[in-house]
Amino acid sequence: MMKKYFAAAALLVTMAACGSAAQDKALEGTTWKLAQMQSIPATAIDREADFFTLELNAADTMVAGRTNCNRFFGKYELKGKKLEFENLGMTRMACPDMQYEDAFVKMLDDVDRFEIKGSELTFFDDDKSLAVFKAVEKEAVKK
Numbered sequence: 001m002m003k004k005y006f007a008a009a010a011l012l013v014t015m016a017a018c019g020s021a022a023q024d025k026a027l028e029g030t031t032w033k034l035a036q037m038q039s040i041p042a043t044a045i046d047r048e049a050d051f052f053t054l055e056l057n058a059a060d061t062m063v064a065g066r067t068n069c070n071r072f073f074g075k076y077e078l079k080g081k082k083l084e085f086e087n088l089g090m091t092r093m094a095c096p097d098m099q100y101e102d103a104f105v106k107m108l109d110d111v112d113r114f115e116i117k118g119s120e121l122t123f124f125d126d127d128k129s130l131a132v133f134k135a136v137e138k139e140a141v142k143k
Helices: 002-021 098-110
Strands: 031-036 053-057 062-066 071-079 082-090 113-117 120-125 128-136
Touching (some): 053 071, 082 098, 098 120, 098 128
Antiparallel strands (some): 031 128, 053 062, 071 082, 113 120
16 A cells, blocks of 8 residues: 555656756745755755745845844845845854854855756856755745
8 A cells, every 4th residue: 555655656756856847946936945065064054944045035136044043134136147145134143053154144245146957056156156055845944
């Protein structure tokens, strides 16, 4: 009995993957979670579902998100594939591993371009890849 459920679930996942592979996620209105960044270990990224996440809101060109400690917010400017974050502000709690938050915020400050392939978002500074994010389904991130 379990095998049938498993096969059906596997088939659904495969079909969903095929359907979404052709369509790139939208930069705006999608919750993005950091997948990899040179100075932040995966254990720090994966510690909580909403660590190192961000979302860009087209209506007011505001970005909001969370590091491994504080929430941040600010404006962004989007021109084609060019992207810049401006006037970022954040809450000021002290937490362990603040060096990861510092690295993340510095990375956001350095972003000048992005690319989206399917559900993967990459931020660049000129031609240097700074960070890779994955699109998160809304249910996975608690507000």
